[in-house]
Amino acid sequence: MADCILPKVALGQTDAIDECLSRYGGLVWSLARRRSPTLSDAEDAVQEIFVDLWRSANRFDEAVASEATFVAMIARRRLVDRGRKQQRTIPTTPISSGLDQAASDGRSPMCFDEDIDRARRQMELLRPDERTVLELAIDRGLSNSQIAEYLKMPLGTVKTHARRGMTRLRELFGQSPRQKVAERAP
Amino acid sequence: MSNQLDHKLQRINELLAERAAFGLSDDDQRTLAGLLADSPVDPESFERTAALAALAFHAGPLEALPERLRDRIAAGAREEVGRRESGVGSVGRTTDNVPVVELSSVVRGGARYREIVAWVVAVACLLLAMFVLRRERASPLLTPVEERALLLERAPDVVKIPWAPAGDPAGKRATGDVVWSTENQAGYLRFKGLAENDPKNNQYQLWIFDATQDKRYPIDGGVFDFGPASVNKVTGDTVVPIRAKLRVASPQMFAVTVEKPGGVVVSSRNRLALIAERAAPGG
Numbered sequence: 001m002a003d004c005i006l007p008k009v010a011l012g013q014t015d016a017i018d019e020c021l022s023r024y025g026g027l028v029w030s031l032a033r034r035r036s037p038t039l040s041d042a043e044d045a046v047q048e049i050f051v052d053l054w055r056s057a058n059r060f061d062e063a064v065a066s067e068a069t070f071v072a073m074i075a076r077r078r079l080v081d082r083g084r085k086q087q088r089t090i091p092t093t094p095i096s097s098g099l100d101q102a103a104s105d106g107r108s109p110m111c112f113d114e115d116i117d118r119a120r121r122q123m124e125l126l127r128p129d130e131r132t133v134l135e136l137a138i139d140r141g142l143s144n145s146q147i148a149e150y151l152k153m154p155l156g157t158v159k160t161h162a163r164r165g166m167t168r169l170r171e172l173f174g175q176s177p178r179q180k181v182a183e184r185a186p
Numbered sequence: 187m188s189n190q191l192d193h194k195l196q197r198i199n200e201l202l203a204e205r206a207a208f209g210l211s212d213d214d215q216r217t218l219a220g221l222l223a224d225s226p227v228d229p230e231s232f233e234r235t236a237a238l239a240a241l242a243f244h245a246g247p248l249e250a251l252p253e254r255l256r257d258r259i260a261a262g263a264r265e266e267v268g269r270r271e272s273g274v275g276s277v278g279r280t281t282d283n284v285p286v287v288e289l290s291s292v293v294r295g296g297a298r299y300r301e302i303v304a305w306v307v308a309v310a311c312l313l314l315a316m317f318v319l320r321r322e323r324a325s326p327l328l329t330p331v332e333e334r335a336l337l338l339e340r341a342p343d344v345v346k347i348p349w350a351p352a353g354d355p356a357g358k359r360a361t362g363d364v365v366w367s368t369e370n371q372a373g374y375l376r377f378k379g380l381a382e383n384d385p386k387n388n389q390y391q392l393w394i395f396d397a398t399q400d401k402r403y404p405i406d407g408g409v410f411d412f413g414p415a416s417v418n419k420v421t422g423d424t425v426v427p428i429r430a431k432l433r434v435a436s437p438q439m440f441a442v443t444v445e446k447p448g449g450v451v452v453s454s455r456n457r458l459a460l461i462a463e464r465a466a467p468g469g
Contacts, residue, residue: 014263014264017260017263017264018260021251021256021259021260025250025251025256025259026248026249026250026251027241027248028251029248029249029250029251029252029255030244030248030249031240031244033249033371033433034244034432034433035432035433036371036433037371037429037430037431037432037433038371038372039370039371039372042371042433043252043255046251046255046259047255047258047259047262050259050262050263051262051266054263054266064234065234065237065238068241069234069237069238069241070234070237072237072238072240072241073230073233073234073236073237075237076233076236076237076240077233080208080209081209083209084209115238115241116238116241116242116244119238119239119241119242120242123239123242123243134207134239135243136403137207137208138207138236138239138240138243139240139243139244140399140403140432141432142451143208144204144207144208145451146451149450149451149452150402150403150451150452152452159204162203162204162207162208163199163200163203163204166203166206166207166232166235166236167199167203169235169239170231170232170235173234173235173238173239
């Protein structure tokens with residue numbers, strides 16, 4: 001397992017930035033592309049996410065979550081926020097000026113592959129309705145009302161499936177609902 | 187008292203779960219912030235759960251961060267970290283995802299004030315840079331016809347698929363094609379002969395069927411109108427930019443349906459006007 005890089009970023013080590021981008025650039029870019037309507041929107045989102053990450057690096061605690069999960073959490077938070085704002089505006093489709101070739105093949109030789117495999121197995125333990133709702137919400141980025149329309153399900157049922165599914169997943173993933181005492185210290 | 191606490195805890199968990207899955211409205215966000223005060227609940231446990239689920243749902247290998255974008259991010263980061271090292275500012279510990287609230291709550295003394303001013307200046311510079319970059323990328327002077335031509339000329343992965351009538355009278359006489367570039371996440375619909383629609387009664391809506399997605403859930407490609415006003419006077423065509431709501435990974439078929447004004451989230455597909463289907467490999 002690779003050493004964590006975020007503590008070095010938090011300490012202001014500039015050489016840690018390149019390492020961080022090498023490790024998590026593909027992860028953040030892939031998540032942004034999945035949730036962004038256009039390429040330029042994905043680029044803007046990725047820049048915002050990394051600004052968030054530099055500022056949040058000192059909050060990373062490997063006892064609470066893996067580094068990849070922490071990075072994905074910061075990324076999702078920004079993407080969900082952008083998605084909500086975009087739902088209130090008319091989307092635009094600017095043509096891209098084209099991007100340079102990829103910096104690498106995008107495959108991630110990282111420690112988080114193991115986490116993901118385990119999470120996939122655990123997600124199979126969800127009820128089918130719960131899994132479908134969460135997949136549409138988390139992977140496809142649909143709102144609860146859009147999912148209700150997709151699945152022809154009452155909105156309340158969609159919310160219930162989402163809440164139960166999230167609670168079950170939290171248990172399966174071993175994410176404690178209690179805040180660590182140290183985290184709450186002023 | 188215990189019941190009240192249980193109810194409060196339950197409500198917090200509901201809102202946290204909903205925030206992680208869908209995001210919250212501004213009202214719910216404020217409600218949650220109020221409930222979380224002095225609560226022992228970890229506000230990020232559901233977000234970590236959703237983050238790990240997002241990684242698990244992600245099929246296939248990760249895409250590489252484009253080199254130019256990576257360089258841009260790295261340059262900005264070095265500047266920010268360098269500023270932090272020089273003592274101009276430091277990163278505060280946050281407890282939630284509302285940094286503006288956090289800033290206003292930590293104003294203590296002159297040093298803190300200078301720190302905040304530095305952050306405000308940094309954020310303003312960042313926003314300005316992003317605004318300039320966005321302006322550079324956009325091409326407001328090009329018409330959709332010209333943008334389509336540019337995409338055909340420049341995108342190596344571009345595909346062009348002809349429309350075929352799909353049964354509804356609206357598409358019976360229509361011709362044209364779809365061009366799409368997955369790399370650019372951009373594409374255009376070109377039509378001639380499509381029936382004129384009255385936007386007050388109905389609109390056309392594009393659907394994109396992606397090979398990596400469940401066929402029941404095609405991607406919404408946006409709504410559009412067809413009429414004299416949309417026809418390009420030079421070419422006689424109507425060209426409509428595709429506005430995919432989600433990333434399109436491997437488009438297999440494009441379909442145009444007639445829907446109520448504003449479009450729908452799920453089409454009944456009762457009025458299927460046109461389809462454009464990619465030929466199978468080797469076919």
